[in-house]
Amino acid sequence: MSDTVSPLASPFPALPQIAGVTPRVARAGYKDWGRCDLTYVTFDEGTAVAGVFTRNVCCSSEVEIGRDNLAQGSARALVVNAGNSNAFTGYRGREAVEQIMAQVAEHLGCTKEEVFVSSTGVIGVPLPKDKAREGLEKALVAQPCSWNEAAETIGTTDTFAKGATASAMIGETKVTISAIIKGSGMIAPDMATMLGYVFTDAAVSPAFLQECLSAANTRTFSCITVDSDTSTSDTVLAFATGKASNAPLVDANSPGADAFAAAIHDVCRQLAHLVVRDGEGANKFIAVSVSGAVSDESARKVGMAIANSPLVKTAIAGEDANWGRVVMAVGKAGEPADRDRLSIGFGGTWAARNGLPLADYDEAPVAAHLKGQDVTIEVDLGMGDGAATVWTCDLTHGYISINADYRS
Amino acid sequence: MSDTVSPLASPFPALPQIAGVTPRVARAGYKDWGRCDLTYVTFDEGTAVAGVFTRNVCCSSEVEIGRDNLAQGSARALVVNAGNSNAFTGYRGREAVEQIMAQVAEHLGCTKEEVFVSSTGVIGVPLPKDKAREGLEKALVAQPCSWNEAAETIGTTDTFAKGATASAMIGETKVTISAIIKGSGMIAPDMATMLGYVFTDAAVSPAFLQECLSAANTRTFSCITVDSDTSTSDTVLAFATGKASNAPLVDANSPGADAFAAAIHDVCRQLAHLVVRDGEGANKFIAVSVSGAVSDESARKVGMAIANSPLVKTAIAGEDANWGRVVMAVGKAGEPADRDRLSIGFGGTWAARNGLPLADYDEAPVAAHLKGQDVTIEVDLGMGDGAATVWTCDLTHGYISINADYRS
Known part of the structure; x- marks a missing residue:
């Protein structure tokens, strides 16, 4: 985090815990800094996942692999590295991502495809595999942390931590969404990138979760700009644990689907606005x-x-x-x-x-x-x-x- | 002209007179300044004309009318107003352009369609018809001026006057090109706009002159940018008097056509580079x-x-x-x-x-x-x-x- 806070900053909101989601942070030391820079979030079994990614054709291995992994629809973990984007690093960058996926999969007893990885920071430098391994070892056994800590740990040039929440009633059941994001330049692949994560306890199919996220993206993240430059690593992922035990949402005709879609849209709009409010040099x-x-x-x-x-x-x-x-x-x-x-x-x-x-x-x-x-x-x-x-x-x-x- | 000269400025070159072309300047007082701000260039009968214009759909009346006037292929005069772009001024802006065309046509005994008008400066303010009429009355009878004076008079936020020259051999006959341009932001419709004028004594058909100018434009003016913003008034016009009495160029197969096209390209490239060298705030x-x-x-x-x-x-x-x-x-x-x-x-x-x-x-x-x-x-x-x-x-x-x- 930068020392100078944006004049447009918003205080970090009180984000509810989401049943089935556990965030942790650790210090991998990707840069020579004292702060935590590795975020590790686990999900209980049965968590649906959806995502939208940068359209930049020179995208990172994290984006390529994440896009492929969405196909099987479930997630058990998210790892976010801050301080190194691992972009434009060829096969060595890809090896680092696969190492992280394997390490988490072994620890959790899940498949590699259920582990999602994002990285943000300097480009052209392969993510150091030894630092990733040691940082992750610490994160796997760390105490759970607050959303505020997680939001600070995924940040790079951000001047304030960013979070948003919303809820929806599905029949008689309340479902809750908590979300965090980082981003300051819409893009600066060696400094900043937009990474957003949406967590909910709703029971929702991966297909309908994707439908809600894609629809929200069109009117939120795709409607903001700081400097017209599109990152190689932009990623927004949504995870739904189902722990709220609502009647599962499978498509737009499911009872409560409209309310859930509106809540996802609300959270995405809040996150998108926060990124603009931390735009590099922004005063208005x-x-x-x-x-x-x-x-x-x-x-x-x-x-x-x-x-x-x-x-x-x-x-x-x-x-x-x-x-x-x-x-x-x-x-x-x-x-x-x-x-x-x-x-x-x-x-x-x-x-x-x-x-x-x-x-x-x-x-x-x-x-x-x-x-x-x-x-x-x-x-x-x-x-x-x-x-x-x-x-x-x-x-x-x-x-x-x-x-x-x-x-x- | 601005007081602070761009660190990338080039000195104004020695531009040859072009037989059949006579530039004059006068002060219309479009702004509260002491300098000349109306440029009036006349062409002998038989002068061919070609042009390329902004693709901005909110273009000025000058651009709309100029585009239409190209169809008949000949030009007798060019009028350039500096200090007011006359853009986004509706029917009143159009009336001002038509008044200028009529005033010049009456003086020269030519058709209105042979008079080309450009304006650059603040937008949203109709060009004052009284100032245009009185300024033009002075210009019609002014002493001919130098290219340097004309280049300074078409400028607005430019920090230096810009000109370029080239020549080509068509058979045994040398043809000469002199050209001037203004522009500092690629665009800032209320402050700056790119206006370029190419004058030659070559005998060349309007169609082939257009072919040469369009081809050059693709690789020169269309390949520069200062700030990605496209003006409502960008205009480049080429005028060919035929006074060199070369064997007329009618298409790409005419002897000497390649050399002439190359010379037009050379001049356009020089002009385009000069605009970038005067880019707002440019140091490199x-x-x-x-x-x-x-x-x-x-x-x-x-x-x-x-x-x-x-x-x-x-x-x-x-x-x-x-x-x-x-x-x-x-x-x-x-x-x-x-x-x-x-x-x-x-x-x-x-x-x-x-x-x-x-x-x-x-x-x-x-x-x-x-x-x-x-x-x-x-x-x-x-x-x-x-x-x-x-x-x-x-x-x-x-x-x-x-x-x-x-x-x-």
């Missing part, structure tokens, strides 16, 4: 809401073009209601748009409607809105019913300092 | 060469993903040979690539080959290379024969200062 949290697009996906793409525009992000950093830069970003998105139907506002006040600056535009409320930490940009394309909201942070001197002054 | 000029791609276009896209990555650009600003960030950018480009065939180098020294860091990698020559102003990044994908080079600049505190501290 920006929500970009796009309506009137030809489809929801088109709205998302326009929103991401705005959220990724350095000129929009620096304008917000400068508290400047520069809607001309928003026009530019809409136009470069490559999605259907019509300059003469385009409307743009900040904080609920329209600056331009239907392709023209408003004659009676009052900049005072907009200027006041932009001085706050939470900024909204509203865009209506006037083309159709598609809508989406995406989230980002401003682009500041802090981002340059973090990324240009760092040496690999 | 970066060439990214990608080879081994499945096609040239695929190589260009991978190169642009690298050149647009904030993490790669900040690493170069920090003189850090952070090839892990290059791996990430290759992987996020969405083009065919294979982590285990990927090689990455800086300044001609490989840091990683075939998916693995080099065991005997010597960082000393790379560190020395990165301290210079001209940096090269070499990427070989090991997939095929496609290759491309793209150009960008580093991302520095200067970029943030220029764009976050500015008020619209």
Whole structure:
């Protein structure tokens, strides 16, 4: 964890324990630091698993193997290494992951495919197998830890620990979700990466758990950006132990399925926002809401073009209601748009409607809105019913300092 | 022009006069400044014209009208307004452009369609028609000016005037090209925009002139980026007066066509590089060469993903040979690539080959290379024969200062 905490930080919430899930941490010493850097979470037998991974084609062995392991649908353990991403390390990186899987499988008496591994940190350096083995030996027999400790241990350049919780009623049964995440740059493969873990006691089939996670991902993790750079290791995994003994959810028609899907979505949205709130150099949290697009996906793409525009992000950093830069970003998105139907506002006040600056535009409320930490940009394309909201942070001197002054 | 000159600035070259082309400048007073801000260039009858324009769908009236006017193939005048882009101004913006075209057409006795207009500067404010009319009245009767004066007058946030020249032999006849450009952010629609003008005395059909310009554009202007933001007003126009009296070039089979196309390409490449050298906040000029791609276009896209990555650009600003960030950018480009065939180098020294860091990698020559102003990044994908080079600049505190501290 960094010494300087993001001005947008949220305190770590009170996360409920999840029956059938036990987190532990230990120090492998992947970097020359005094902190714990290996997180080990075990699951009781019968735990379903689902996951979404980076689309970066130069992904890590952890991502490749994790994607394959999802097929059999169950999980007994999760291992997260912090301080070394093990990416771009060829066969030696793959050997390190397989060693960890074998060591845990032997200890728990499960299959290797039920052990999921993530790594985050510097790239191009194979994960040291001796440190992984010794660190894991300590973790296997460590006392269980709190969610807060686990959330701190998976972090690298993060400036605060991040967690979220939600619950849902399935019939008369309450199911609970606790989740942690790390991430600060949306991506910086040698420094930071987004890794998220969602734990629930719900009884849910792997297929439906995957359906809920994928649906939530589309509207949460896929709708945030810090710097437009996509990590080689991004991973979000969901684990469901079934210990709540609810009537099992097998598909969207199961009673309570909607409530469970909504709770998963809620937790993923909270986690995604926390990553943006810890964006490198961030001083402002920006929500970009796009309506009137030809489809929801088109709205998302326009929103991401705005959220990724350095000129929009620096304008917000400068508290400047520069809607001309928003026009530019809409136009470069490559999605259907019509300059003469385009409307743009900040904080609920329209600056331009239907392709023209408003004659009676009052900049005072907009200027006041932009001085706050939470900024909204509203865009209506006037083309159709598609809508989406995406989230980002401003682009500041802090981002340059973090990324240009760092040496690999 | 800004007071602080880019450390990468080039002195304005000695540009030859082009027979049949006469530049003039005047002060319209689009902003509250003492400098000239209206450029007026006339062409003798029989001048062919070609152009390439922004793909931004929220483009300005100047771009829409200019694109339409190209169809008839001839030009008698060019008017460039600096200080107001006239973009996103609806029908009032369009009226201002049509007034300028009519005023010049009446003066020269030509058609409105033979008058080309560009504007650059703040957006959302209709170009004031009275200032345009009075400024143009002065320009119509002004003394001819130098290329250097014209290049300064089309500039806005540029820190130095930019020009380039080339020549070609067509049979026994020498044809000459002089060209000027403005641009500093690849784009910032309220501050900066790329406008380029190429003038030649060659006799060339509009169709073949367009073919040469479009081909050059693909490998020059389409291969540069400062900040990934695409202007609403980007325009490059080429004018050919025919005064050299060479055997007319009508297509690629005309004798001398290759030499002329090469000279147009040469001038466009020079202009494109000058824009990057004046990139907002730039301290380093970066060439990214990608080879081994499945096609040239695929190589260009991978190169642009690298050149647009904030993490790669900040690493170069920090003189850090952070090839892990290059791996990430290759992987996020969405083009065919294979982590285990990927090689990455800086300044001609490989840091990683075939998916693995080099065991005997010597960082000393790379560190020395990165301290210079001209940096090269070499990427070989090991997939095929496609290759491309793209150009960008580093991302520095200067970029943030220029764009976050500015008020619209």
